Amino acid sequence: MLTLEARATQSAFAAWLSPLLALGLTALTGAMIFLAMGKAPGVALYIYFIEPLTSWSGLSEVAVKAGPLILIGMGLSLGFRAGVWNIGAEGQFIAGALLGSAPAVYFFESTNPLILPCMMLLGILGGMAWAAMPALLKTRFNANEILVSLMLVYVAELLLVHLVQGPWRNPEGWGFPGTRMFPDAALLPMFVPGYRVHLGTLIAVVIPFLAWFVLTRTRLGFQVRVFGSAPLAARHAGISSAQMVWTTLLVGGGLAGLAGVMEAASTIGQLMPKISPGYGFTAIIVAFLGRLHPVGVLLAGTAIAVTYIGGEGAQISAGLPKAVTGLFQGIILFYLLAFDLLTRYRLTRVGARGNTA
Amino acid sequence: MTELLIASIMTMMTAATPLVFAATGELVCEKSGVLNLGVEGMMLTGAVFGFAAVTLTGEPLLGLAAGMMMGLFASLIFGVLTLSLLSNQVATGLALTIFGTGLSALVGLDYVGKTIEQIRAIHLPVLTDLPVVGRLLFGHDPLVYVSIVLLGLTHWFLKHTRWGMILRAVGDSDQSAHAIGYPVIAIRYAAVAFGGAMAGLGGAYLSLVYTPLWAENMTAGRGWIAVALVVFASWRPSRVLLGAVLFGGITILQLNTQAAGLGVPASFMSMLPYIATIVVLVLISRDSIRIRLNAPACLGRPFRAER
Numbered sequence: 305m306l307t308l309e310a311r312a313t314q315s316a317f318a319a320w321l322s323p324l325l326a327l328g329l330t331a332l333t334g335a336m337i338f339l340a341m342g343k344a345p346g347v348a349l350y351i352y353f354i355e356p357l358t359s360w361s362g363l364s365e366v367a368v369k370a371g372p373l374i375l376i377g378m379g380l381s382l383g384f385r386a387g388v389w390n391i392g393a394e395g396q397f398i399a400g401a402l403l404g405s406a407p408a409v410y411f412f413e414s415t416n417p418l419i420l421p422c423m424m425l426l427g428i429l430g431g432m433a434w435a436a437m438p439a440l441l442k443t444r445f446n447a448n449e450i451l452v453s454l455m456l457v458y459v460a461e462l463l464l465v466h467l468v469q470g471p472w473r474n475p476e477g478w479g480f481p482g483t484r485m486f487p488d489a490a491l492l493p494m495f496v497p498g499y500r501v502h503l504g505t506l507i508a509v510v511i512p513f514l515a516w517f518v519l520t521r522t523r524l525g526f527q528v529r530v531f532g533s534a535p536l537a538a539r540h541a542g543i544s545s546a547q548m549v550w551t552t553l554l555v556g557g558g559l560a561g562l563a564g565v566m567e568a569a570s571t572i573g574q575l576m577p578k579i580s581p582g583y584g585f586t587a588i589i590v591a592f593l594g595r596l597h598p599v600g601v602l603l604a605g606t607a608i609a610v611t612y613i614g615g616e617g618a619q620i621s622a623g624l625p626k627a628v629t630g631l632f633q634g635i636i637l638f639y640l641l642a643f644d645l646l647t648r649y650r651l652t653r654v655g656a657r658g659n660t661a
Numbered sequence: 662m663t664e665l666l667i668a669s670i671m672t673m674m675t676a677a678t679p680l681v682f683a684a685t686g687e688l689v690c691e692k693s694g695v696l697n698l699g700v701e702g703m704m705l706t707g708a709v710f711g712f713a714a715v716t717l718t719g720e721p722l723l724g725l726a727a728g729m730m731m732g733l734f735a736s737l738i739f740g741v742l743t744l745s746l747l748s749n750q751v752a753t754g755l756a757l758t759i760f761g762t763g764l765s766a767l768v769g770l771d772y773v774g775k776t777i778e779q780i781r782a783i784h785l786p787v788l789t790d791l792p793v794v795g796r797l798l799f800g801h802d803p804l805v806y807v808s809i810v811l812l813g814l815t816h817w818f819l820k821h822t823r824w825g826m827i828l829r830a831v832g833d834s835d836q837s838a839h840a841i842g843y844p845v846i847a848i849r850y851a852a853v854a855f856g857g858a859m860a861g862l863g864g865a866y867l868s869l870v871y872t873p874l875w876a877e878n879m880t881a882g883r884g885w886i887a888v889a890l891v892v893f894a895s896w897r898p899s900r901v902l903l904g905a906v907l908f909g910g911i912t913i914l915q916l917n918t919q920a921a922g923l924g925v926p927a928s929f930m931s932m933l934p935y936i937a938t939i940v941v942l943v944l945i946s947r948d949s950i951r952i953r954l955n956a957p958a959c960l961g962r963p964f965r966a967e968r
Contacts, residue, residue, distance in 0.1 A: 308747075308965075389751055391755060441939070441942075441943055445943045445946055445947045446946045446947065446949045446952070447939070447942045447943045447946040447947075448889075448892065448942060448946065450698065450751070451885060451888060451889050451892075451938065451939075451942055452939050452942060454882070454885050455882070455885065455889075455935040455936070455938050455939050456935070456939070458881070458882050458932070458935045459932050459935050459936065462928040462929070462931050462932050463928065463932075465928050466926050466928035466929065469928075470926060585759060588755055588759075589756075589759065592752060625766075625767060625770050627763060627766035627767040627770060627877075628763075628767055629763070630759070630762055630763025630766055630767070631760065631763035631764050631766075631767050632763070633759055633763060634702075634756055634757075634759040634760025634761070634762070634763050634764070635760065637752075637755075637756035637759060637760070638738065638742065638753075638756050638760065641742050641746070641748035641749070641752060641753050641756060642742055642746050642748065644746075644748055644749075645746045645747060645748070648747075649747075
């Protein structure tokens with residue numbers, strides 16, 4: 305009989321193997337789903353997982369999609385490490401996009417180069433403000449941060465809809481909901497003509513390395529790691545739980561807000577009723593798939609971005625519904641959580657020996 | 662005026678009913694020590710499969726059964742991961758919500774814009790025709806009564822039956838329950854399955870009675886509100902009804918003020934249920950002693966038998 309034996313320390317090998325196993329098994333499950341839908345599984349899998357990587361424009365699109373996922377996933381992973389469950393990043397993303405876009409909406413003819421840094425800053429502040437609410441209610445009133453941060457997602461979505469249909473609506477937009485297009489000065493610079501890779505993409509690549517440094521080389525990083533793995537020891541070492549809640553939520557909210565304003569000031573170029581294909585929720589998967597590790601998040605964000613772009617391609621060329629992407633994301637996380645067992649326990653045979661003894 | 666009031670109360674009850682189902686299921690699940698944050702995903706799963714079953718067969722009862730079955734099935738994925746494979750309950754619950762959202766969107770593609778025969782309110786001769794109280798007492802759809810009976814039964818089961826007490830023991834002290842010889846894991850599987858079935862039923866109620874149609878993400882956070890309701894109710898079934906009716910009332914307020922045209926933008930009125938949830942959570946959680954006294958002590962902790 306097989307039984308579980310707790311490992312003294314988490315297996316690093318298993319920790320890095322499990323995301324790969326999860327991705328592989330998701331592809332296999334995907335093949336079966338495609339088969340059930342009457343599509344050729346080989347072709348569909350190719351479109352989903354390989355085709356986005358076979359052209360420069362595909363790679364560029366993957367990088368653009370990966371940007372927000374990496375930024376948000378990075379912030380969330382800090383919180384998850386410390387046991388702070390911020391699942392309202394979608395709301396913080398929208399809040400950042402809202403506040404950050406205000407200069408572009410009000411100064412729609414601006415050519416001042418300072419408008420862009422100002423927008424980025426406001427974007428970060430917007431995300432932080434949205435995340436400060438669950439932090440305050442958690443530390444002051446003990447209210448569950450999962451539920452509060454999630455409820456605020458709906459509030460942010462409705463606020464966005466209100467603004468783009470009402471006060472911020474483009475007066476020359478024939479009544480369609482949406483702001484004016486941002487002026488050029490308020491758009492993130494792009495690097496290569498014809499491709500949509502922009503400054504935000506670069507920032508998204510740099511941030512994880514910055515976070516890695518903070519986690520391994522600074523006092524704050526040490527506190528986050530200790531707090532997550534040994535809360536009691538952390539309390540004895542004088543790390544306050546309230547301080548941890550505030551720090552991780554503000555950092556997570558700030559990064560999500562930055563991702564939000566950068567999305568508005570790049571690929572979209574305006575505010576619309578819907579500005580996110582669920583980045584904030586998908587980033588939860590990115591954080592776990594990346595093992596809550598900065599470099600892991602970078603890789604995981606890229607991998608999930610491939611399925612987003614693949615999903616768009618599959619919709620166009622194979623008539624596969626976009627909803628499949630969402631299903632895949634859930635399945636990846638299920639497999640990942642299942643394999644997590646192997647990082648904490650090892651399978652051993654006990655039955656045979658026990659019987660003969 | 663009375664007519665409007667009666668109509669409002671009737672709608673309030675239909676808005677409360679899916680919350681009663683989902684929150685009752687989650688309450689039993691949490692009482693056994695398992696925190697399942699996948700209620701939103703299970704409700705969506707129940708909603709889409711319930712709607713599909715009615716579209717295909719025309720049988721409302723089959724629709725409700727399909728919703729329950731698929732909610733239960735979804736909860737078993739969660740059960741296997743958290744109970745047998747000892748995964749983190751919060752993360753797995755989130756995964757279940759993401760999975761259910763994706764699955765329902767995919768399955769529901771063929772059903773967007775379709776219409777079905779709504780499950781109608783009951784009409785008893787004489788009784789329903791009584792002035793005022795007639796409709797208030799005898800004029801709801803059958804599931805409103807089912808949800809109230811369910812709450813009563815849950816209260817009775819948890820409080821007055823042997824297995825109810827064992828379930829609470831498992832949630833409050835899993836190791837001692839195990840030491841006495843109760844099957845901790847099996848009981849938690851049963852509680853998780855019940856929670857899934859009830860969330861599925863609540864979802865099916867939305868797509869078969871409340872709207873009745875299928876739209877992507879149609880639960881709009883009701884699964885999460887149901888989780889909040891369990892906290893609001895301090896894990897007591899009797900207070901679930903109070904909370905659900907409160908939220909039903911907020912929904913009605915929202916609809917009525919929009920109809921009255923008070924000049925408050927529709928988006929702001931739509932924020933009410935979510936803001937109310939936050940306010941209620943804050944008011945309840947402020948009293949941390951009460952939370953600690955009422956919350957199952959093992960809530961969210963994985964269980965592994967120590968010989």
